[in-house]
Amino acid sequence: MHTTSSPANWQSFQSSHTRYPELGFTIDTSRMDIPSDFPDSLTKEIDRAIKGIQSIEKGEIMNPDEGRMVGHYWLRNPELAPNQELKTQITQPIADLKVFAQQVHTGKITNPKGGRFENLLIIGIGGSALGPQFIYEALGANSPLKTFFFDNTDPAGIDATLAKIIGTQGGLKSTLSLVVSKSGGTPETRNGMLEAVAAYEATGLDFGPHAVAITGDGSQLFEYAKNNAFITTFPMEDWVGGRTSVMSTVGLVPAALQGINTDDLLDGAKAMDDRTRSADIKENAAMQLALAWHHAGNGKGEKDMVVLPYKDSLVLFSKYLQQLVMESLGKELDLDGQVVNQGVAVYGNKGSTDQHAYVQQLRDGVANFFATFIEVRKGRDGESVEVDPNTTAADYLQGFMRGTRSALYQSGRKSITLSIEEVTPRTVGALIALFERAVSIYALLVNINAYHQPGVEAGKKAAGIFLELLQQVKGALTEQEQTADQIAASVQADAEDVYHCLTHLAANDSASVNYGNSPASDSFKAS
Ligand SMILES: O=P(O)(O)OC[C@H]1O[C@](O)(CO)[C@@H](O)[C@@H]1O
Numbered sequence: 001m002h003t004t005s006s007p008a009n010w011q012s013f014q015s016s017h018t019r020y021p022e023l024g025f026t027i028d029t030s031r032m033d034i035p036s037d038f039p040d041s042l043t044k045e046i047d048r049a050i051k052g053i054q055s056i057e058k059g060e061i062m063n064p065d066e067g068r069m070v071g072h073y074w075l076r077n078p079e080l081a082p083n084q085e086l087k088t089q090i091t092q093p094i095a096d097l098k099v100f101a102q103q104v105h106t107g108k109i110t111n112p113k114g115g116r117f118e119n120l121l122i123i124g125i126g127g128s129a130l131g132p133q134f135i136y137e138a139l140g141a142n143s144p145l146k147t148f149f150f151d152n153t154d155p156a157g158i159d160a161t162l163a164k165i166i167g168t169q170g171g172l173k174s175t176l177s178l179v180v181s182k183s184g185g186t187p188e189t190r191n192g193m194l195e196a197v198a199a200y201e202a203t204g205l206d207f208g209p210h211a212v213a214i215t216g217d218g219s220q221l222f223e224y225a226k227n228n229a230f231i232t233t234f235p236m237e238d239w240v241g242g243r244t245s246v247m248s249t250v251g252l253v254p255a256a257l258q259g260i261n262t263d264d265l266l267d268g269a270k271a272m273d274d275r276t277r278s279a280d281i282k283e284n285a286a287m288q289l290a291l292a293w294h295h296a297g298n299g300k301g302e303k304d305m306v307v308l309p310y311k312d313s314l315v316l317f318s319k320y321l322q323q324l325v326m327e328s329l330g331k332e333l334d335l336d337g338q339v340v341n342q343g344v345a346v347y348g349n350k351g352s353t354d355q356h357a358y359v360q361q362l363r364d365g366v367a368n369f370f371a372t373f374i375e376v377r378k379g380r381d382g383e384s385v386e387v388d389p390n391t392t393a394a395d396y397l398q399g400f401m402r403g404t405r406s407a408l409y410q411s412g413r414k415s416i417t418l419s420i421e422e423v424t425p426r427t428v429g430a431l432i433a434l435f436e437r438a439v440s441i442y443a444l445l446v447n448i449n450a451y452h453q454p455g456v457e458a459g460k461k462a463a464g465i466f467l468e469l470l471q472q473v474k475g476a477l478t479e480q481e482q483t484a485d486q487i488a489a490s491v492q493a494d495a496e497d498v499y500h501c502l503t504h505l506a507a508n509d510s511a512s513v514n515y516g517n518s519p520a521s522d523s524f525k526a527s
Contacts, residue, residue: 023430024421027285031415032292049444063451070451071239075247076266093249101256112209118170120145123192124180127242132254134320138313138428143258150192158195177211182236184219214249243324261425268429276437286437296370307348309374310401313423318348328439328450335447352400371415378422473501481523
Protein backbone atom coordinates (compact mmCIF):
# COMPACT_ATOMS: atom_id res chain seq x y z
CA MET A 1 0.00 0.00 0.00
CA HIS A 2 1.71 3.18 -1.19
CA THR A 3 -1.05 5.69 -0.72
CA THR A 4 -3.46 7.05 1.81
CA SER A 5 -5.75 8.44 -0.89
CA SER A 6 -8.85 6.88 -2.43
CA PRO A 7 -10.64 6.88 -5.80
CA ALA A 8 -13.17 9.30 -4.33
CA ASN A 9 -10.40 11.71 -3.37
CA TRP A 10 -8.86 11.39 -6.84
CA GLN A 11 -12.26 12.24 -8.37
CA SER A 12 -12.78 15.15 -6.06
CA PHE A 13 -9.25 16.42 -6.79
CA GLN A 14 -10.01 16.39 -10.53
CA SER A 15 -13.25 18.29 -10.12
CA SER A 16 -11.98 20.78 -7.52
CA HIS A 17 -8.83 22.04 -9.03
CA THR A 18 -8.17 24.84 -11.50
CA ARG A 19 -4.96 25.45 -13.43
CA TYR A 20 -3.51 28.60 -14.96
CA PRO A 21 -0.76 27.14 -17.15
CA GLU A 22 0.62 30.55 -18.15
CA LEU A 23 1.41 31.14 -14.46
CA GLY A 24 2.33 27.55 -13.60
CA PHE A 25 -0.37 27.91 -10.94
CA THR A 26 -2.92 25.47 -9.56
CA ILE A 27 -5.55 25.79 -6.85
CA ASP A 28 -6.91 22.60 -5.30
CA THR A 29 -9.89 22.97 -2.96
CA SER A 30 -10.79 19.27 -2.99
CA ARG A 31 -9.85 18.76 0.65
CA MET A 32 -12.26 21.49 1.78
CA ASP A 33 -15.23 19.16 1.08
CA ILE A 34 -17.36 21.93 -0.37
CA PRO A 35 -20.62 20.51 -1.79
CA SER A 36 -20.92 21.24 -5.50
CA ASP A 37 -24.21 23.08 -4.92
CA PHE A 38 -22.74 25.36 -2.19
CA PRO A 39 -22.49 28.38 -4.54
CA ASP A 40 -26.25 28.04 -5.20
CA SER A 41 -26.89 29.02 -1.59
CA LEU A 42 -25.00 32.28 -2.14
CA THR A 43 -26.26 33.39 -5.56
CA LYS A 44 -27.13 36.90 -4.39
CA GLU A 45 -23.81 37.34 -2.55
CA ILE A 46 -21.75 36.00 -5.45
CA ASP A 47 -23.53 38.34 -7.81
CA ARG A 48 -22.81 41.23 -5.44
CA ALA A 49 -19.14 40.20 -5.32
CA ILE A 50 -18.75 40.02 -9.09
CA LYS A 51 -20.45 43.39 -9.58
CA GLY A 52 -18.60 44.87 -6.60
CA ILE A 53 -15.16 44.01 -7.88
CA GLN A 54 -16.13 45.50 -11.24
CA SER A 55 -17.13 48.68 -9.39
CA ILE A 56 -13.77 48.69 -7.60
CA GLU A 57 -11.92 48.41 -10.88
CA LYS A 58 -14.08 51.14 -12.43
CA GLY A 59 -13.07 53.56 -9.69
CA GLU A 60 -16.34 53.88 -7.79
CA ILE A 61 -16.06 54.95 -4.15
CA MET A 62 -15.84 51.45 -2.66
CA ASN A 63 -14.28 52.62 0.62
CA PRO A 64 -17.32 54.64 1.68
CA ASP A 65 -16.19 55.48 5.22
CA GLU A 66 -13.09 57.22 3.91
CA GLY A 67 -14.78 58.38 0.67
CA ARG A 68 -12.01 56.78 -1.37
CA MET A 69 -11.61 54.75 -4.52
CA VAL A 70 -9.83 51.41 -4.19
CA GLY A 71 -7.21 51.48 -6.92
CA HIS A 72 -4.69 48.75 -6.22
CA TYR A 73 -5.80 46.64 -9.20
CA TRP A 74 -4.85 49.51 -11.53
CA LEU A 75 -1.26 49.44 -10.34
CA ARG A 76 -0.49 46.44 -12.54
CA ASN A 77 -2.82 47.45 -15.33
CA PRO A 78 -2.90 51.25 -15.59
CA GLU A 79 -5.30 50.93 -18.53
CA LEU A 80 -7.98 50.05 -15.98
CA ALA A 81 -7.63 53.40 -14.20
CA PRO A 82 -10.69 55.51 -14.91
CA ASN A 83 -8.90 58.58 -16.28
CA GLN A 84 -5.62 59.77 -17.74
CA GLU A 85 -4.56 61.63 -14.60
CA LEU A 86 -4.78 58.44 -12.54
CA LYS A 87 -2.97 56.46 -15.23
CA THR A 88 -0.11 58.95 -15.13
CA GLN A 89 -0.05 58.76 -11.33
CA ILE A 90 0.81 55.08 -11.84
CA THR A 91 3.07 55.09 -14.87
CA GLN A 92 5.20 58.14 -14.04
CA PRO A 93 6.44 56.92 -10.62
CA ILE A 94 7.20 53.50 -12.12
CA ALA A 95 9.33 55.11 -14.82
CA ASP A 96 10.98 57.37 -12.24
CA LEU A 97 11.77 54.63 -9.76
CA LYS A 98 13.38 52.49 -12.45
CA VAL A 99 15.66 55.37 -13.41
CA PHE A 100 16.40 56.04 -9.74
CA ALA A 101 17.33 52.39 -9.07
CA GLN A 102 19.53 52.31 -12.13
CA GLN A 103 21.30 55.47 -11.03
CA VAL A 104 21.94 53.99 -7.60
CA HIS A 105 23.22 50.76 -9.14
CA THR A 106 25.51 52.49 -11.63
CA GLY A 107 26.85 54.96 -9.07
CA LYS A 108 25.29 58.02 -10.71
CA ILE A 109 23.57 58.65 -7.43
CA THR A 110 26.14 58.17 -4.69
CA ASN A 111 26.33 58.75 -1.00
CA PRO A 112 27.58 62.24 -0.03
CA LYS A 113 31.13 60.93 0.36
CA GLY A 114 31.05 59.87 -3.28
CA GLY A 115 30.85 56.12 -2.76
CA ARG A 116 28.13 53.71 -3.85
CA PHE A 117 25.17 52.91 -1.71
CA GLU A 118 25.63 49.31 -0.55
CA ASN A 119 22.91 49.01 2.09
CA LEU A 120 19.23 49.83 2.18
CA LEU A 121 17.43 50.65 5.42
CA ILE A 122 13.65 50.57 5.07
CA ILE A 123 11.77 52.43 7.82
CA GLY A 124 8.04 51.71 7.88
CA ILE A 125 5.37 49.64 9.58
CA GLY A 126 2.32 47.55 8.65
CA GLY A 127 1.56 47.85 4.95
CA SER A 128 4.57 50.13 4.59
CA ALA A 129 6.93 47.34 5.69
CA LEU A 130 5.34 43.90 5.40
CA GLY A 131 5.19 43.84 1.60
CA PRO A 132 8.82 44.94 1.17
CA GLN A 133 9.89 42.45 3.88
CA PHE A 134 8.07 39.60 2.15
CA ILE A 135 9.38 40.53 -1.30
CA TYR A 136 12.98 40.86 -0.07
CA GLU A 137 12.84 37.49 1.68
CA ALA A 138 11.20 35.80 -1.31
CA LEU A 139 13.14 37.37 -4.16
CA GLY A 140 16.01 39.44 -2.86
CA ALA A 141 18.73 36.79 -2.60
CA ASN A 142 20.87 38.52 -5.24
CA SER A 143 20.15 42.07 -4.16
CA PRO A 144 23.02 44.47 -4.76
CA LEU A 145 21.89 46.33 -1.64
CA LYS A 146 21.89 44.45 1.64
CA THR A 147 18.54 45.32 3.17
CA PHE A 148 17.55 46.09 6.77
CA PHE A 149 14.29 47.17 8.36
CA PHE A 150 13.14 49.37 11.23
CA ASP A 151 9.53 48.23 11.57
CA ASN A 152 8.86 49.13 15.19
CA THR A 153 9.51 51.70 17.88
CA ASP A 154 11.50 49.21 19.94
CA PRO A 155 14.82 50.87 20.76
CA ALA A 156 16.56 47.55 21.39
CA GLY A 157 15.41 46.29 17.98
CA ILE A 158 16.64 49.51 16.37
CA ASP A 159 20.01 49.17 18.12
CA ALA A 160 20.37 45.57 16.97
CA THR A 161 19.67 46.55 13.36
CA LEU A 162 22.00 49.55 13.54
CA ALA A 163 24.75 47.34 14.91
CA LYS A 164 24.33 45.04 11.88
CA ILE A 165 24.46 47.99 9.48
CA ILE A 166 27.48 49.52 11.18
CA GLY A 167 29.14 46.09 11.00
CA THR A 168 28.91 46.03 7.18
CA GLN A 169 31.85 47.20 5.14
CA GLY A 170 30.21 50.43 4.01
CA GLY A 171 28.44 51.11 7.32
CA LEU A 172 25.94 53.95 7.63
CA LYS A 173 27.73 56.18 5.14
CA SER A 174 26.87 53.67 2.37
CA THR A 175 23.32 53.14 3.60
CA LEU A 176 20.38 54.54 1.70
CA SER A 177 17.39 55.02 4.01
CA LEU A 178 13.88 54.69 2.64
CA VAL A 179 11.24 56.19 4.91
CA VAL A 180 7.84 54.79 3.97
CA SER A 181 4.56 56.07 5.32
CA LYS A 182 1.39 56.73 3.38
CA SER A 183 -0.01 59.04 6.02
CA GLY A 184 3.42 60.40 6.85
CA GLY A 185 2.44 60.65 10.50
CA THR A 186 2.69 57.11 11.88
CA PRO A 187 4.57 57.45 15.21
CA GLU A 188 6.55 54.21 14.96
CA THR A 189 7.90 55.23 11.55
CA ARG A 190 8.58 58.80 12.65
CA ASN A 191 10.46 57.46 15.70
CA GLY A 192 12.43 55.04 13.55
CA MET A 193 13.39 57.88 11.25
CA LEU A 194 14.45 60.13 14.14
CA GLU A 195 16.52 57.27 15.57
CA ALA A 196 18.15 56.86 12.16
CA VAL A 197 18.79 60.62 11.94
CA ALA A 198 20.53 60.46 15.35
CA ALA A 199 22.60 57.44 14.32
CA TYR A 200 23.80 59.10 11.10
CA GLU A 201 24.57 62.31 12.98
CA ALA A 202 26.49 60.39 15.65
CA THR A 203 28.88 59.30 12.90
CA GLY A 204 29.13 62.81 11.45
CA LEU A 205 26.71 62.22 8.58
CA ASP A 206 23.63 64.16 7.45
CA PHE A 207 20.54 62.02 7.12
CA GLY A 208 18.83 63.88 4.24
CA PRO A 209 21.40 63.16 1.51
CA HIS A 210 21.13 59.47 2.46
CA ALA A 211 17.33 59.43 2.48
CA VAL A 212 14.33 58.91 0.24
CA ALA A 213 10.70 59.26 1.30
CA ILE A 214 7.67 57.39 0.01
CA THR A 215 4.60 59.21 1.20
CA GLY A 216 1.41 61.07 0.40
CA ASP A 217 1.66 64.55 -1.08
CA GLY A 218 1.80 67.21 1.64
CA SER A 219 2.12 64.77 4.57
CA GLN A 220 4.34 65.51 7.58
CA LEU A 221 6.96 63.20 6.13
CA PHE A 222 6.66 64.90 2.75
CA GLU A 223 7.40 68.26 4.41
CA TYR A 224 10.22 66.77 6.49
CA ALA A 225 11.84 65.34 3.36
CA LYS A 226 11.57 68.71 1.62
CA ASN A 227 13.04 70.61 4.55
CA ASN A 228 15.85 68.13 5.14
CA ALA A 229 17.25 67.77 1.64
CA PHE A 230 16.19 64.17 1.02
CA ILE A 231 17.52 62.76 -2.25
CA THR A 232 14.00 62.42 -3.57
CA THR A 233 10.40 61.62 -2.67
CA PHE A 234 8.15 59.07 -4.38
CA PRO A 235 4.40 59.58 -4.18
CA MET A 236 1.84 57.33 -2.56
CA GLU A 237 -1.73 57.93 -3.61
CA ASP A 238 -4.74 57.98 -1.33
CA TRP A 239 -6.55 55.43 -3.48
CA VAL A 240 -4.01 52.74 -2.54
CA GLY A 241 -4.42 51.24 0.93
CA GLY A 242 -1.33 50.41 3.00
CA ARG A 243 -1.99 46.66 3.03
CA THR A 244 -2.49 46.61 -0.74
CA SER A 245 0.42 48.88 -1.54
CA VAL A 246 3.11 46.35 -2.38
CA MET A 247 2.65 46.92 -6.14
CA SER A 248 2.87 50.70 -5.68
CA THR A 249 6.01 52.75 -5.00
CA VAL A 250 5.99 51.16 -1.52
CA GLY A 251 6.95 47.75 -2.85
CA LEU A 252 8.43 48.71 -6.20
CA VAL A 253 11.09 51.22 -5.07
CA PRO A 254 12.75 48.68 -2.71
CA ALA A 255 12.29 45.84 -5.22
CA ALA A 256 13.90 47.83 -8.04
CA LEU A 257 16.78 48.80 -5.76
CA GLN A 258 17.16 45.10 -4.88
CA GLY A 259 17.44 44.22 -8.57
CA ILE A 260 14.12 42.38 -8.59
CA ASN A 261 12.28 42.40 -11.91
CA THR A 262 9.37 44.70 -11.09
CA ASP A 263 7.82 44.29 -14.56
CA ASP A 264 7.52 40.54 -13.93
CA LEU A 265 6.05 41.13 -10.48
CA LEU A 266 3.39 43.43 -11.95
CA ASP A 267 2.84 41.14 -14.91
CA GLY A 268 2.21 38.12 -12.67
CA ALA A 269 -0.31 40.12 -10.67
CA LYS A 270 -2.01 41.34 -13.84
CA ALA A 271 -2.22 37.80 -15.22
CA MET A 272 -3.87 36.64 -11.98
CA ASP A 273 -6.25 39.62 -12.04
CA ASP A 274 -7.21 38.79 -15.62
CA ARG A 275 -7.98 35.17 -14.74
CA THR A 276 -9.88 35.96 -11.57
CA ARG A 277 -12.21 38.46 -13.19
CA SER A 278 -14.17 35.52 -14.60
CA ALA A 279 -17.82 35.15 -13.60
CA ASP A 280 -17.39 31.39 -13.99
CA ILE A 281 -16.55 30.11 -10.51
CA LYS A 282 -14.80 27.06 -11.92
CA GLU A 283 -12.36 29.39 -13.69
CA ASN A 284 -11.93 31.92 -10.90
CA ALA A 285 -9.37 30.91 -8.27
CA ALA A 286 -9.96 34.02 -6.14
CA MET A 287 -13.68 33.33 -6.02
CA GLN A 288 -12.93 29.70 -5.11
CA LEU A 289 -10.65 30.84 -2.31
CA ALA A 290 -13.22 33.28 -0.94
CA LEU A 291 -15.98 30.67 -1.15
CA ALA A 292 -13.75 28.12 0.59
CA TRP A 293 -13.14 30.58 3.45
CA HIS A 294 -16.86 31.25 3.58
CA HIS A 295 -17.79 27.58 3.63
CA ALA A 296 -15.16 26.68 6.23
CA GLY A 297 -16.14 29.45 8.63
CA ASN A 298 -19.90 29.64 7.92
CA GLY A 299 -19.37 33.11 6.52
CA LYS A 300 -18.48 34.24 10.04
CA GLY A 301 -14.79 33.42 10.27
CA GLU A 302 -15.40 30.46 12.58
CA LYS A 303 -12.25 28.75 11.27
CA ASP A 304 -8.77 30.24 11.28
CA MET A 305 -6.53 30.02 8.24
CA VAL A 306 -3.15 28.40 8.80
CA VAL A 307 -0.79 29.31 5.96
CA LEU A 308 1.93 26.76 5.31
CA PRO A 309 4.32 27.55 2.48
CA TYR A 310 6.72 24.67 1.90
CA LYS A 311 9.59 26.93 0.85
CA ASP A 312 11.86 28.93 3.11
CA SER A 313 11.81 32.01 0.90
CA LEU A 314 8.02 32.30 1.37
CA VAL A 315 8.25 32.24 5.15
CA LEU A 316 6.99 35.82 5.49
CA PHE A 317 3.92 35.23 3.32
CA SER A 318 1.79 34.26 6.31
CA LYS A 319 2.85 37.44 8.14
CA TYR A 320 2.07 39.48 5.04
CA LEU A 321 -1.31 37.78 4.62
CA GLN A 322 -2.10 38.26 8.28
CA GLN A 323 -2.33 42.02 7.73
CA LEU A 324 -3.92 41.80 4.30
CA VAL A 325 -6.68 39.47 5.49
CA MET A 326 -7.18 40.49 9.12
CA GLU A 327 -6.99 44.28 8.74
CA SER A 328 -9.32 44.02 5.74
CA LEU A 329 -11.87 41.53 7.00
CA GLY A 330 -11.77 42.07 10.75
CA LYS A 331 -14.69 44.48 11.03
CA GLU A 332 -17.31 45.22 13.67
CA LEU A 333 -19.98 46.60 11.36
CA ASP A 334 -21.19 45.60 7.93
CA LEU A 335 -21.97 48.11 5.19
CA ASP A 336 -25.54 48.44 6.50
CA GLY A 337 -24.28 49.36 9.97
CA GLN A 338 -25.19 46.00 11.54
CA VAL A 339 -22.83 44.54 14.15
CA VAL A 340 -21.25 41.49 12.51
CA ASN A 341 -17.75 41.18 14.06
CA GLN A 342 -16.36 39.65 10.91
CA GLY A 343 -12.85 38.37 10.23
CA VAL A 344 -10.67 35.41 9.34
CA ALA A 345 -7.71 34.82 11.66
CA VAL A 346 -4.45 34.01 9.87
CA TYR A 347 -1.25 32.53 11.18
CA GLY A 348 1.51 30.25 9.99
CA ASN A 349 5.17 30.03 9.28
CA LYS A 350 6.52 27.37 6.93
CA GLY A 351 6.57 23.67 6.28
CA SER A 352 8.03 21.30 7.09
CA THR A 353 9.47 23.26 10.03
CA ASP A 354 6.03 23.72 11.60
CA GLN A 355 5.48 19.95 11.65
CA HIS A 356 7.91 19.99 14.54
CA ALA A 357 6.10 22.83 16.28
CA TYR A 358 2.30 23.06 16.14
CA VAL A 359 1.13 20.56 13.53
CA GLN A 360 0.55 18.12 16.42
CA GLN A 361 -2.36 20.29 17.52
CA LEU A 362 -3.59 20.76 13.97
CA ARG A 363 -3.81 16.99 13.52
CA ASP A 364 -5.14 15.98 16.93
CA GLY A 365 -6.27 19.05 18.82
CA VAL A 366 -9.00 21.62 18.55
CA ALA A 367 -10.39 21.62 15.00
CA ASN A 368 -10.74 25.40 14.65
CA PHE A 369 -8.83 25.98 11.41
CA PHE A 370 -8.29 25.08 7.80
CA ALA A 371 -4.83 24.93 6.30
CA THR A 372 -3.58 26.61 3.14
CA PHE A 373 -0.62 24.72 1.76
CA ILE A 374 1.63 26.48 -0.70
CA GLU A 375 3.56 24.02 -2.78
CA VAL A 376 6.60 25.08 -4.80
CA ARG A 377 7.29 22.23 -7.15
CA LYS A 378 10.92 22.98 -7.93
CA GLY A 379 13.35 22.17 -5.13
CA ARG A 380 16.41 24.17 -6.23
CA ASP A 381 18.46 25.20 -9.25
CA GLY A 382 21.18 22.71 -10.06
CA GLU A 383 22.18 19.32 -8.73
CA SER A 384 21.09 17.85 -5.42
CA VAL A 385 22.87 15.37 -3.23
CA GLU A 386 21.09 12.14 -2.41
CA VAL A 387 20.09 12.11 1.22
CA ASP A 388 18.84 8.52 0.81
CA PRO A 389 19.37 6.32 -2.24
CA ASN A 390 17.69 8.13 -5.16
CA THR A 391 16.11 10.64 -2.83
CA THR A 392 16.78 14.35 -2.39
CA ALA A 393 15.94 16.92 0.27
CA ALA A 394 13.35 18.31 -2.17
CA ASP A 395 11.67 14.89 -2.30
CA TYR A 396 11.43 14.94 1.47
CA LEU A 397 9.95 18.45 1.46
CA GLN A 398 7.29 17.37 -1.03
CA GLY A 399 6.71 14.16 0.95
CA PHE A 400 6.16 16.07 4.16
CA MET A 401 3.75 18.47 2.47
CA ARG A 402 1.68 15.74 0.85
CA GLY A 403 1.91 13.64 4.01
CA THR A 404 0.66 16.44 6.24
CA ARG A 405 -2.17 17.27 3.85
CA SER A 406 -3.26 13.62 3.94
CA ALA A 407 -2.84 13.19 7.67
CA LEU A 408 -4.88 16.31 8.36
CA TYR A 409 -7.62 15.20 5.99
CA GLN A 410 -7.79 11.77 7.59
CA SER A 411 -8.54 13.42 10.89
CA GLY A 412 -11.21 15.65 9.38
CA ARG A 413 -9.06 18.77 9.03
CA LYS A 414 -9.62 20.66 5.80
CA SER A 415 -7.06 22.24 3.50
CA ILE A 416 -6.56 24.20 0.31
CA THR A 417 -3.42 23.63 -1.76
CA LEU A 418 -1.94 26.32 -3.99
CA SER A 419 0.88 25.18 -6.24
CA ILE A 420 3.46 27.14 -8.18
CA GLU A 421 6.45 25.86 -10.11
CA GLU A 422 9.05 28.23 -8.68
CA VAL A 423 9.35 31.35 -6.57
CA THR A 424 9.83 34.09 -9.17
CA PRO A 425 8.72 37.73 -9.38
CA ARG A 426 5.88 36.59 -11.64
CA THR A 427 4.57 33.85 -9.34
CA VAL A 428 4.95 36.02 -6.25
CA GLY A 429 3.00 38.79 -8.03
CA ALA A 430 0.32 36.25 -8.91
CA LEU A 431 0.04 34.92 -5.34
CA ILE A 432 -0.30 38.42 -3.92
CA ALA A 433 -2.97 39.31 -6.48
CA LEU A 434 -4.84 36.07 -5.77
CA PHE A 435 -5.18 36.89 -2.07
CA GLU A 436 -5.95 40.57 -2.71
CA ARG A 437 -8.82 39.55 -4.94
CA ALA A 438 -10.01 36.81 -2.56
CA VAL A 439 -10.12 39.44 0.19
CA SER A 440 -12.13 41.83 -2.02
CA ILE A 441 -14.54 39.06 -2.95
CA TYR A 442 -14.96 37.71 0.60
CA ALA A 443 -15.66 41.24 1.88
CA LEU A 444 -18.32 41.65 -0.80
CA LEU A 445 -19.81 38.23 0.01
CA VAL A 446 -20.25 39.20 3.66
CA ASN A 447 -21.03 42.87 2.89
CA ILE A 448 -18.23 44.66 4.71
CA ASN A 449 -15.81 47.46 3.84
CA ALA A 450 -12.40 45.82 3.45
CA TYR A 451 -10.57 49.11 2.97
CA HIS A 452 -10.79 51.02 6.21
CA GLN A 453 -9.34 50.18 9.64
CA PRO A 454 -11.35 52.01 12.30
CA GLY A 455 -10.30 49.55 15.00
CA VAL A 456 -6.67 50.60 14.81
CA GLU A 457 -7.58 54.12 15.91
CA ALA A 458 -8.74 53.07 19.40
CA GLY A 459 -5.29 51.69 20.30
CA LYS A 460 -3.56 54.76 18.82
CA LYS A 461 -5.75 57.10 20.90
CA ALA A 462 -5.18 55.10 24.08
CA ALA A 463 -1.42 55.18 23.45
CA GLY A 464 -1.61 58.97 23.20
CA ILE A 465 -3.43 59.13 26.54
CA PHE A 466 -0.77 56.89 28.13
CA LEU A 467 2.04 59.10 26.82
CA GLU A 468 0.39 62.21 28.30
CA LEU A 469 -0.13 60.49 31.64
CA LEU A 470 3.49 59.33 31.62
CA GLN A 471 4.60 62.97 31.57
CA GLN A 472 2.26 63.83 34.45
CA VAL A 473 3.43 60.87 36.51
CA LYS A 474 7.07 61.79 35.86
CA GLY A 475 6.31 65.30 37.10
CA ALA A 476 4.61 63.97 40.24
CA LEU A 477 7.60 61.88 41.36
CA THR A 478 9.43 63.36 44.35
CA GLU A 479 12.35 62.51 46.64
CA GLN A 480 9.77 60.91 48.95
CA GLU A 481 8.60 57.40 48.13
CA GLN A 482 4.98 57.28 46.96
CA THR A 483 2.61 54.50 46.01
CA ALA A 484 0.66 54.35 42.76
CA ASP A 485 -2.51 55.28 44.69
CA GLN A 486 -0.88 58.40 46.10
CA ILE A 487 0.42 59.56 42.72
CA ALA A 488 -2.92 58.69 41.10
CA ALA A 489 -4.66 60.94 43.62
CA SER A 490 -2.28 63.80 42.90
CA VAL A 491 -2.59 63.58 39.08
CA GLN A 492 -6.25 62.55 39.24
CA ALA A 493 -5.84 59.42 37.18
CA ASP A 494 -6.60 55.73 37.44
CA ALA A 495 -4.23 53.95 39.89
CA GLU A 496 -3.58 51.02 37.56
CA ASP A 497 -2.71 53.32 34.65
CA VAL A 498 -0.38 55.25 36.96
CA TYR A 499 1.20 52.01 38.19
CA HIS A 500 2.07 50.95 34.63
CA CYS A 501 3.65 54.36 34.02
CA LEU A 502 5.68 53.96 37.21
CA THR A 503 7.04 50.49 36.39
CA HIS A 504 7.99 51.74 32.94
CA LEU A 505 9.81 54.75 34.41
CA ALA A 506 11.55 52.53 36.95
CA ALA A 507 12.77 50.15 34.24
CA ASN A 508 14.13 53.05 32.21
CA ASP A 509 16.12 54.85 34.93
CA SER A 510 13.58 57.65 35.43
CA ALA A 511 12.34 56.39 38.81
CA SER A 512 13.48 54.02 41.49
CA VAL A 513 11.21 51.41 42.98
CA ASN A 514 10.97 49.72 46.32
CA TYR A 515 8.91 46.56 45.80
CA GLY A 516 6.34 45.68 48.46
CA ASN A 517 4.08 42.64 48.63
CA SER A 518 1.72 43.81 45.92
CA PRO A 519 1.49 46.52 43.26
CA ALA A 520 -0.43 48.68 45.73
CA SER A 521 2.41 48.57 48.26
CA ASP A 522 5.27 49.16 45.74
CA SER A 523 6.67 52.64 46.25
CA PHE A 524 8.43 54.91 43.79
CA LYS A 525 10.55 58.03 43.94
CA ALA A 526 12.44 60.19 41.49
CA SER A 527 15.83 58.78 40.61
O1 LIG B 1 1.88 53.91 5.83
P1 LIG B 1 1.42 54.46 7.13
O2 LIG B 1 0.48 55.60 6.96
O3 LIG B 1 2.58 54.83 7.99
O4 LIG B 1 0.59 53.36 7.87
C1 LIG B 1 1.14 52.15 8.29
C2 LIG B 1 0.07 51.17 8.68
O5 LIG B 1 -0.74 51.71 9.71
C3 LIG B 1 -2.11 51.40 9.46
O6 LIG B 1 -2.72 52.55 8.95
C4 LIG B 1 -2.86 51.05 10.68
O7 LIG B 1 -2.22 50.04 11.39
C5 LIG B 1 -2.04 50.31 8.40
O8 LIG B 1 -3.22 50.19 7.72
C6 LIG B 1 -0.90 50.81 7.59
O9 LIG B 1 -0.42 49.85 6.71
